[in-house]
Amino acid sequence: MADDVVFTPVRQLAERVRARRLSPVALAETFLDRLERLGPRYNAVVTVTRDRALDQARRAEAEIAAGRYRGPLHGIPYGAKDLLATAGGIPTTWGAAPFKDRCFDFDATAIVRLDAAGAVLCAKLAMVELAGGMGYRQPNAAFTGPGVNPWNREAWSGGSSSGSGSAVAAGLVPFAIGSETWGSILSPAGNCGLAGLRPTYGRVSRHGAMALCWTLDKLGPLALTADDCGLVLDAIAGRDPADPTTVERPYRYDADTPTGRCFRFGVLRGITDGAEDAVRENFMRSLDVLRGFGTVEEVALPDLPYDDITRTILFAEAASAFEDLIESGAIAGLTAPEDRYTAYARDAILAKDYLKALRLRGVMAREADRVLAPLDALVAPGRATVAAMLGSEVRSAIRGTARDVMGAVGNGAGLPAVAVPNGFGARGLPTSLQFMGRAWEENTVLAAARAYQAVTDWHRRHPADA
Amino acid sequence: MSEAEDVRAEVEAMLALVRARYGSRLDAEQLAGVRTAVEGIVQAARALRAVRLTNADEPAQPFAAYRSEP
Numbered sequence A: 001m002a003d004d005v006v007f008t009p010v011r012q013l014a015e016r017v018r019a020r021r022l023s024p025v026a027l028a029e030t031f032l033d034r035l036e037r038l039g040p041r042y043n044a045v046v047t048v049t050r051d052r053a054l055d056q057a058r059r060a061e062a063e064i065a066a067g068r069y070r071g072p073l074h075g076i077p078y079g080a081k082d083l084l085a086t087a088g089g090i091p092t093t094w095g096a097a098p099f100k101d102r103c104f105d106f107d108a109t110a111i112v113r114l115d116a117a118g119a120v121l122c123a124k125l126a127m128v129e130l131a132g133g134m135g136y137r138q139p140n141a142a143f144t145g146p147g148v149n150p151w152n153r154e155a156w157s158g159g160s161s162s163g164s165g166s167a168v169a170a171g172l173v174p175f176a177i178g179s180e181t182w183g184s185i186l187s188p189a190g191n192c193g194l195a196g197l198r199p200t201y202g203r204v205s206r207h208g209a210m211a212l213c214w215t216l217d218k219l220g221p222l223a224l225t226a227d228d229c230g231l232v233l234d235a236i237a238g239r240d241p242a243d244p245t246t247v248e249r250p251y252r253y254d255a256d257t258p259t260g261r262c263f264r265f266g267v268l269r270g271i272t273d274g275a276e277d278a279v280r281e282n283f284m285r286s287l288d289v290l291r292g293f294g295t296v297e298e299v300a301l302p303d304l305p306y307d308d309i310t311r312t313i314l315f316a317e318a319a320s321a322f323e324d325l326i327e328s329g330a331i332a333g334l335t336a337p338e339d340r341y342t343a344y345a346r347d348a349i350l351a352k353d354y355l356k357a358l359r360l361r362g363v364m365a366r367e368a369d370r371v372l373a374p375l376d377a378l379v380a381p382g383r384a385t386v387a388a389m390l391g392s393e394v395r396s397a398i399r400g401t402a403r404d405v406m407g408a409v410g411n412g413a414g415l416p417a418v419a420v421p422n423g424f425g426a427r428g429l430p431t432s433l434q435f436m437g438r439a440w441e442e443n444t445v446l447a448a449a450r451a452y453q454a455v456t457d458w459h460r461r462h463p464a465d466a
Numbered sequence B: 001m002s003e004a005e006d007v008r009a010e011v012e013a014m015l016a017l018v019r020a021r022y023g024s025r026l027d028a029e030q031l032a033g034v035r036t037a038v039e040g041i042v043q044a045a046r047a048l049r050a051v052r053l054t055n056a057d058e059p060a061q062p063f064a065a066y067r068s069e070p
Helices: A010-018 A024-042 A052-066 A109-118 A162-171 A188-191 A224-235 A277-290 A306-321 A322-327 A342-348 A350-374 A405-412 A441-455 B004-025 B028-047
Strands: A045-048 A075-080 A120-125 A154-155 A173-181 A195-196 A220-223 A263-268 A292-300 A378-379 A419-425 A430-436
Touching: A010 A024, A010 A052, A024 A045, A024 A075, A024 A120, A024 A220, A045 A162, A052 A220, A075 A109, A075 A162, A109 A120, A109 A220, A109 A224, A109 A419, A120 A162, A154 B028, A162 A173, A162 A188, A162 A220, A173 A342, A173 A378, A188 A195, A188 A220, A188 A430, A195 A441, A220 A224, A224 A405, A224 A419, A224 A441, A224 B004, A263 A277, A263 A441, A277 A292, A277 A378, A277 A419, A277 A430, A277 A441, A306 A322, A306 A342, A306 A350, A306 A405, A306 A419, A306 B028, A322 A342, A342 B004, A342 B028, A350 A378, A350 A405, A378 A441, A419 A441, A430 A441
Parallel strands: A075 A120, A075 A173, A263 A292, A263 A378
Antiparallel strands: A045 A120, A173 A220, A195 A220, A195 A419, A378 A430, A419 A430
C-alpha cells in the first residue's frame, strides 16, 4: 500500500474505507509494519498486537463488504496506552518493570467500545511507569526507555502518555488512547504537535485502566486533528456500570459548527508568566487568529492554592492506589532512580489535609464554572515550555517545580480540554494551544479547536524523518 | 516560633515518621530526596490550611449508600 495513508486524518481514512477504496487489512498491515520498523526508534511501543489486529481488520473488511459499516472508526488502526487491560495474552505493563509480564483476562471498557466501533488495535503503547505517579523527574522513567520525540530525537515525547504521543506524531498509528491524571494527554500532544483531548471526568469509563488517582484519572484520544478526537470520543464515551464515576449523559460528537459562529474566549490573567519566549509569542499570535472568529477577554480566578489542591489529592490517592508496591519496597524495581523512593514521603500527608484539598476542590470547581459560564472556553498555552531534552530534568507542576493553573484547575475540577499545535519553539519542537471548557462541553471546545485548525496549518506539518 | 521555624519543625516531624517506617531502605542520597518531597508536601498542606472554609463546605467526592439488588 502506498504511504499516502500515513499522516492522513481518521476522517479521511474513514471515507476511503467506507467507499471500499481502502482495505482495512492493507491499512492494518501498513501501520503494523511501521510500528515494528519505526516503533523502536521512538521507544513508542510495548507490544505490537499483530494477530489481534489482522483478525479485527479481516472482520472489518468482511463486514464492510457485506454492507455492515459501523461508523468512522471501522477498520481504522489505533494504539492504546499500556495501562488499558487487554485479554488474549497481550501483556499490560503499566510501563513498569515489575509488571512487564503481567496479563489480564479481560479488555478494558475503552478497548471493548473501540472494538464495537470496528477499530483495529495494533499496539500497546509505551508510557511513563505507573503513569508518572511515583514522582519521576526525567524522561528515562519506563522500562521501555524514554519516549523519543519524532520532531527531535534528542527530546522527550512527553509524559505520561509518551508512546501515544510519539506513535501518532511519527505516523505509526492514526490515533491513540492516552490517559490524564494531570497533564498526561495534553503534555504529549503539545510536545509532539498533535491534538489531544482530555474529556470531562466521568465521560469515559476507566474500568480496566490502571488506577493512579480515582478522582483524577481520565482516558482520552490523541490524534492528528481535533475533529479526529471527537470521532474517537464518540466511540468511547458513555455510562459503564463497571465504573460508577461514569454518568448518564449520552455523548454524540457534533462535527457541525454553524457558519459564522462567534466564540467567546477567556484568558486567565498572567497565564503566560514563566512561559518560554516562543511559547508566549506563539500564544499571542494564536489569540490574533482566535479574534478572527471570536472575542478574547481577560478573566481572573480568585486567589486559591490550585496547584496545592490538585497535587495533594494526586499524591495521597496515588500513595493509596499503590500501597502494596510502596509498602513492600517493590518500587525499588522501577526504572527512574527517584521513583524508587519518592513515594515514601507521602506518608507525610495527613488525612485532614487530604480532606481539606477535597473540600477546596469543590470551591475550585464552582469558581472555575463561574468564570467559564459566559465563555465558550478558556484558552492558554498547552505547555509553558517545549519538550524537555532526554537527559534533562523535567519541569513539573506535579512536583512543584513549575506552575500550571490551567492543569491544576482543569484536572482538579474534571473539566474537558483539547490541545492543538500552534507553532514551533526552541530546537524545532512544537508548541500548543489549549481550549478548556465547562464540564460536559467537549463539543464546544472541539468546535473552537476545529475553527482554529480550519484557518491554520500547524496540524498538517509532520516530522521530516518519520 | 517564626514561620520558617514552624515549617522546619513540621518537616522534621514528618521526616522522622517516614524515616521510622522506611529508613532502613534509604541511603543518604535517597533520604535527601525524600526530605525535598516532604518539604513540598508540608508547604502544600500549609497553603491548604491557610484557606478558611465554612462548616457547609463538604469534600467534593461522591459517596452513595450501597445495597445489592433486590
